Amino acid sequence: MAIDTGTPAGSGAPAEASFGQPEDAHQLSAKLRNAAVEALPPGRLMPDRQPAYVASWIYVFGVITIAALSIVILTGCVLAVMGPTWWHVSTTGLFVNSLHLWSVEVFFFAMVVHLWGKFFMAAWRGRRRATWITGVVSFMVSVGAAFTGYLSQQNFDSQWISTQAKDGINSTGAGAIFNVTNFGQMLMWHIVLLPLVVVLVVGIHVLLVRRRGVVPPFADPPSSGGTAQATAAAGAATIGADGTGPVPTPSPSSNGGPA
């Protein structure tokens, strides 16, 4: 990367010397900026190369999940602007409504495949617990967002689902503050609160992936001899953003950083 965020050679000065004046280092903005750059240097935030073991379809499904979430948000914004009559009656409205629904289906489908893959990789290894937990939390919050979406359709389906769900919700004691038969409340949960949480948690999840790196493969048992060396060699190699490689690992900052 062209931007050098490290300490100037021989000066011993902190990283903020590259961005601000030393006399401003006590300001909140400088402290926040320095903390952010220290946690996620540009080379780690947008790396050109990844370890060779990132070449897996499981990560493609993670990207599909984010792409589907983008379509969900985009079509949801269109539905919010145009309103229920438009999405129930007009041809274009029905089309956008269907895009919103089917992108949610793709979102959950890809997310579950990604989640299964990461579970069997034990992706919480190497100080990656927060990455795993944010993934699980984003899945659970997404279930709530989808549920409130079904309640916001304004049709017989949403009436059926809400009247079926109310007893379950009430049995948990949450019915007093989360009333599934209150359309206005469910709509606000669906289009304001839960999307905010989903986007926030998914964003943190992606930043944690950049900060901690992708979990390496399991090491082979020592008895397998040469195979263990092959696994170590595969982990030490990287591939370029365009899929070329593998090539020798250039530096810790470009392959996702230390665990």
Next chain:
Amino acid sequence: MEQLSLVLVQLFGSVVDLNRPGHYLHWGFIQMSLANAIVIGLMVVVFFAAILIPFRRHGGKS
């Protein structure tokens, strides 16, 4: 275009009849719609495909 849409709808309708109550599967106290079971089965198939199918890189290496 409209005729094509009608043909597609009739073809789809001949395979999957949505104008009646859905099919449900029962295993003891577990009850699941056939549609959901199909989606879960597809997810399992795609998961194993994602594990087993080599991820091809530029140059033909996998």
